[in-house]
Amino acid sequence: MKVRLLPSSREFEAVAREPVLTAALRQHLNLPHSCKGGSCGTCRVRVVSGRIAYPHGRPAGIDAVEEAAGYALICQAHAVEDLVIETREIRHVTDVEIRELPARVARMERLAPDVMGLWLRLPAIEPFAWQAGQYLDVMLPGERRRSFSIANPPHDAALIELHVRRTPGGAFSDQVFGSMKAGDLLRIEGPLGQFVYRPGDRPLLAVGGGTGYAPLKAILRTVLESGLRRDAVLYWGARAAEDLYDDAWLRGLAAKHPHFHYTGVTTGPVHEAVLRGVAGLAGFDVYAAGPPAMIDAVRHELPRQGADPARIFFDSFDRAPD
Ligand SMILES: Cc1cc2nc3c(=O)[nH]c(=O)nc-3n(C[C@H](O)[C@H](O)[C@H](O)COP(=O)(O)OP(=O)(O)OC[C@H]3O[C@@H](n4cnc5c(N)ncnc54)[C@H](O)[C@@H]3O)c2cc1C
Ligand code: FES
CATH class of the missing domain: 3.10.20.30 (Beta-grasp domain)
Incomplete structure (x- = not known):
C-alpha cells in the first residue's frame, strides 16, 4: 500500500x-x-x-x-x-538520518536495584548523529523492538548510554538483567523521536519519573556543559531514594552551577512537587519524560498554573506494542 x-x-x-x-x-x-x-x-x-x-x-x-x-x-x-x-513533518527539528546498526555492549553497571546502565559502542565508520533527548530502538527477534532514551549528549559520543529499567517478564530487560555481558552484540535503530533540546533563553524545567531521567540527563548536560547561561531546574521523581541513582552527581552539579537547581522527589507525585516548588511556570520551557500517567499529569496540571502548553515537550515511556 x-x-x-x-x-x-x-x-x-x-x-x-x-x-x-x-x-x-x-x-x-x-x-x-x-x-x-x-x-x-x-x-x-x-x-x-x-x-x-x-x-x-x-x-x-x-x-x-x-x-x-x-x-x-x-x-x-x-x-x-x-x-x-x-501530518506535520518535522524535519527541521530532527533532521538526522535513522539507521539500523550493530552495537557492542562495552560496559554494564547496576545503577539502582532495578535499573541497569548500558554503554554501547557503535561501529566507528558508521556515523550516528543524534540530538539530546532522542531515543533508539533495540531490535529483538521476531521483529519486536524496545525503545530506550539516549542518556548522554551528542558532544560526548564515544559510547551510547542507556538506563534500562527491569520489567518483570520483559523480553529485553530480562536479558539485560540475566544473561547479558560486556562484549555482547545488539542491533539498534535510531535516532528516533522529537523529544529534543530546543535552544533559546527561556529557563528550562525538566521533570522526570524513574528512567525518564535518561533523556533529561542528555538535555541538561547539553545546557550545562556547553557553557550556556540558561537557568535549568530538574525535578526527578522515583519510588525510593535508592532509585534516584544520579542523586549525588546531580547535587554536585547544582553546587557547581549556580544556574542549575535539582530536587529529588520520593514522596508523592513529582508534578505536585513541581507545582508546590516552582513559581512563574509561564516563563519555562518544560521537558517531561517518564511513565504515561506522569506525562498526563504534567500536560494537564502544569498549564492550570500558567505553563504554556505549546512549550511543554514530552516523551511518554509507554510499553512496547508487539
Ligand atoms: C520513547 C520511549 C523511550 C523510552 N525510554 C526508556 C528508557 O530510557 N529506559 C527504560 O527503562 N524504559 C524506556 N522506555 C520504556 C520501555 O521501552 C518499555 O518499558 C519496554 O516495553 C521495556 O521492554 P522489555 O522488553 O524490558 O519489557 P516488555 O517485554 O516490553 O514487557 C514485559 C511485560 O511488561 C509489560 N510492561 C512493559 N512496560 C510496561 C510499563 N511501562 N507499564 C506497564 N506494563 C509494562 C508489558 O505489557 C509486558 O506484559 C521508553 C519508551 C518509549 C516509548
Ligand atoms: S505515538 Fe501514537 S499515540 Fe503516542
Whole structure:
C-alpha cells in the first residue's frame, strides 16, 4: 500500500499488518510520535483519503468524535488501502538520518536495584548523529523492538548510554538483567523521536519519573556543559531514594552551577512537587519524560498554573506494542 503525506507529497510503502508509523520510520521518515503505544496522541494525523484499521480496537489516545472527524493515530493504525494523510513533518527539528546498526555492549553497571546502565559502542565508520533527548530502538527477534532514551549528549559520543529499567517478564530487560555481558552484540535503530533540546533563553524545567531521567540527563548536560547561561531546574521523581541513582552527581552539579537547581522527589507525585516548588511556570520551557500517567499529569496540571502548553515537550515511556 502507498501512503502519501500532505503537504509535502512524500510517499512511502506500508505493508499489511504494520502500523503506518512503523512503515514511515523504517523508511527514514521521522514523523511525529512519542509513546508508540496509542496513548499520547502525538502521532495524530488527518486521513484525507483511504481507510485505516485498528487491529486492537480504537486506542486510548483518540476519542470517537476525533475518529469520526477523520483523525487517526498512526502508531496503531494499519493501512487497509492506499492512504493520503495530513501530518506535520518535522524535519527541521530532527533532521538526522535513522539507521539500523550493530552495537557492542562495552560496559554494564547496576545503577539502582532495578535499573541497569548500558554503554554501547557503535561501529566507528558508521556515523550516528543524534540530538539530546532522542531515543533508539533495540531490535529483538521476531521483529519486536524496545525503545530506550539516549542518556548522554551528542558532544560526548564515544559510547551510547542507556538506563534500562527491569520489567518483570520483559523480553529485553530480562536479558539485560540475566544473561547479558560486556562484549555482547545488539542491533539498534535510531535516532528516533522529537523529544529534543530546543535552544533559546527561556529557563528550562525538566521533570522526570524513574528512567525518564535518561533523556533529561542528555538535555541538561547539553545546557550545562556547553557553557550556556540558561537557568535549568530538574525535578526527578522515583519510588525510593535508592532509585534516584544520579542523586549525588546531580547535587554536585547544582553546587557547581549556580544556574542549575535539582530536587529529588520520593514522596508523592513529582508534578505536585513541581507545582508546590516552582513559581512563574509561564516563563519555562518544560521537558517531561517518564511513565504515561506522569506525562498526563504534567500536560494537564502544569498549564492550570500558567505553563504554556505549546512549550511543554514530552516523551511518554509507554510499553512496547508487539
Ligand atoms: C520513547 C520511549 C523511550 C523510552 N525510554 C526508556 C528508557 O530510557 N529506559 C527504560 O527503562 N524504559 C524506556 N522506555 C520504556 C520501555 O521501552 C518499555 O518499558 C519496554 O516495553 C521495556 O521492554 P522489555 O522488553 O524490558 O519489557 P516488555 O517485554 O516490553 O514487557 C514485559 C511485560 O511488561 C509489560 N510492561 C512493559 N512496560 C510496561 C510499563 N511501562 N507499564 C506497564 N506494563 C509494562 C508489558 O505489557 C509486558 O506484559 C521508553 C519508551 C518509549 C516509548
Ligand atoms: S499515540 Fe501514537 S505515538 Fe503516542
